[in-house]
Amino acid sequence: MLLLDQAGWHVSRKLQVPSNITLVPLPAKAPELNPVENIWQYLRENWLSNRIFTSYSDILDHCCAAWNKLADQPWTIMSIGLREWAHQF
Numbered sequence: 001m002l003l004l005d006q007a008g009w010h011v012s013r014k015l016q017v018p019s020n021i022t023l024v025p026l027p028a029k030a031p032e033l034n035p036v037e038n039i040w041q042y043l044r045e046n047w048l049s050n051r052i053f054t055s056y057s058d059i060l061d062h063c064c065a066a067w068n069k070l071a072d073q074p075w076t077i078m079s080i081g082l083r084e085w086a087h088q089f
Helices: 036-048 056-071 074-081 084-088
Strands: 002-004 023-025
Touching: 036 056, 036 074, 056 074
Parallel strands: 002 023
Antiparallel strands: none
8 A cells, every 4th residue: 555645746647556556545635644744844843944045055954954853853753743543443
């Protein structure tokens, strides 16, 4: 099973799906079903908002620094992505 968020750049009619994979599209605009959306929000709120970037490389540097800070906090990542309702089944 492979969950798809249905972003336009993730969908192609040309994709040949192997018989042992089932594609499951998530509803549009449902971040509660796609925990990585909450990770991006956490990055923006904590390390990437209210900044003035001077260049493209400055944006990349800030994004990499934010990602590395978060990667050093695996328990934070787990708490952001945890969905209590998903464990009730």
